[in-house]
Structures are given as C-alpha cells and as structure tokens.
Amino acid sequence: MPEDSGKNKKKKTGWGSAWAMPEPEEPSPEDREFLGKLADMVVKRGLGVPAMFLLESFKPFSFIGQQVAVFFSPMVNMLVDIKDYPRVIRLLEYRENIELLLTMIEERQAIKMKEKQDVSGQGEDSEHPGN
Numbered sequence: 241m242p243e244d245s246g247k248n249k250k251k252k253t254g255w256g257s258a259w260a261m262p263e264p265e266e267p268s269p270e271d272r273e274f275l276g277k278l279a280d281m282v283v284k285r286g287l288g289v290p291a292m293f294l295l296e297s298f299k300p301f302s303f304i305g306q307q308v309a310v311f312f313s314p315m316v317n318m319l320v321d322i323k324d325y326p327r328v329i330r331l332l333e334y335r336e337n338i339e340l341l342l343t344m345i346e347e348r349q350a351i352k353m354k355e356k357q358d359v360s361g362q363g364e365d366s367e368h369p370g371n
Contacts, residue, residue, distance in 0.1 A: 267337055274327065275337070279344035288349035292342055299338050306333040 267275070282291045298305050309329045322328075331337045 267331065267340065271327075271331055271337075272340070274324070275331065275341050276344055278328070279341060279348050282345055283348040283352055288345050288352070292345055292349075295338055295342050295345075298332075299335050302335050302338055303333060306330075 282288055306329055309332075313325055313329070332341070
C-alpha cells in the first residue's frame, strides 16, 4: 500500500464539514492593540479578576458563545452603545484570542497590583523613617 504524502488528502464535503471550525487567523496588529485597550479598560475598572474568571469559563464554548452574542447583539445595542461589539464578537470566536486577552489582563493586573504595593510601601517608609 503506497504512503499518503498529503497530496491525496480529500477535502471534507457534505455533513462531514458541517461542524468543521475554520482555522484561526493570527490577530492583526490592530486587533492586538484593540484587545490591549479592552484589557486596559477592564483592569482600570477593577474587573480584572472577574473578567479572567469569566473568560476562562467561556473558553471551551467560545464558538457557541460567539453565536449567542451575535443573536443578542440587537438587544445589547439597544441598551448600550457599543460600536466595537461586532469586532469583540469576531475576535473572541477563537480560543487563541481569548487566551491572548487573558494574558493581557493578567499582565496589566499584575502591574496594577505592583504599583499599588509600591505606593502603600512608600507611604509606610515616609511615616516611619527609622524602620
């Protein structure tokens, strides 16, 4: 029996491809910048830990969640003016982008905590110069 070198691979057709997920694309520099701004906004509002919990929980169901978000988008847009909502939906469709956003939030959260510790540490030193 001859070895299959990959040239004779058949493309799935019919029902076999009905559930196939498209390959995720590498996020563009603009998408990375957008996710960074989203991470900044989350951490600035003090929602880093709840957002990380939600995103970690959401990761296994990213595609289904994306479809639900598309379904509810008209209602969300009636309640809140989110001009970038379609972009968020598109980016969070792939687990890789969720992981990237999680990493960005974790990094920013760590920086915020370090700054908070530095500020509180400086205050203690100035109050007790002999220690």
